Amino acid sequence: MTEETHRVLRESLGAYVLGHLDPADEEAVRAHLAGCAQCRSELAELLPVASALAPARRQPVTGGPPPQVLERRVIDAVAAEAGKRRRTRVVTTVAAIAAAAALIVVAAFGIATFIDRTPQAPVPEIVAVQVSPQLDLVTASAGLIDHTWGVEVKLTTAGLAAGTEYEAFVLGEDGGEVTAGTFVAIGDDEMLCNLQASLLLEDASGFEIRNEAGEVVISSDF
Numbered sequence: 001m002t003e004e005t006h007r008v009l010r011e012s013l014g015a016y017v018l019g020h021l022d023p024a025d026e027e028a029v030r031a032h033l034a035g036c037a038q039c040r041s042e043l044a045e046l047l048p049v050a051s052a053l054a055p056a057r058r059q060p061v062t063g064g065p066p067p068q069v070l071e072r073r074v075i076d077a078v079a080a081e082a083g084k085r086r087r088t089r090v091v092t093t094v095a096a097i098a099a100a101a102a103l104i105v106v107a108a109f110g111i112a113t114f115i116d117r118t119p120q121a122p123v124p125e126i127v128a129v130q131v132s133p134q135l136d137l138v139t140a141s142a143g144l145i146d147h148t149w150g151v152e153v154k155l156t157t158a159g160l161a162a163g164t165e166y167e168a169f170v171l172g173e174d175g176g177e178v179t180a181g182t183f184v185a186i187g188d189d190e191m192l193c194n195l196q197a198s199l200l201l202e203d204a205s206g207f208e209i210r211n212e213a214g215e216v217v218i219s220s221d222f
């Protein structure tokens, strides 16, 4: 292994982790990595950057060129700066790749991508729930999820007459109301209803579950 081979292959590592080498060059890098600890440690620094790019490759983006195109443009821009180098010998210092990755990911998804990398179900905010006094066998509890498009009421209830239809409404601070869907009760067994209304939680003051006669059976004030 000559010093020159090491230098050239080391410069290919960035393109290698991004999958931009042709198969022959890729094989050369792989073979070199097996025998070069210095390049392996540099590769270890590049891998997190490449994985940061992975979501950008998978997900479609609206309102802009697809990530692959952006990525290509960044690579091309770096290549243009590199001047005389061959395309696959793009300058790939850690800094250049990190900058390219940050640019692409931020352009495509914003900072939220980093936060949402491991999606977790949002935890509902539990709210107090009142059940109509006439329905003394009915139980109900509810949690709210604050979505960007509105509020979701996760209602757990039991004891409403099986086969009866109910409609949910989220009430607005301004006195208006927005439907949050309907459900058919199943009787004594506990049921979970995910009721979604296109009213932001910050503009909502409560919810009501009404029967077919329009009577409130379950309600909550936020």
Ligand SMILES: [Zn+2]
Binding pocket: 006, 007, 009, 010, 032, 036, 038, 039
């Ligand atoms: Zn090396």
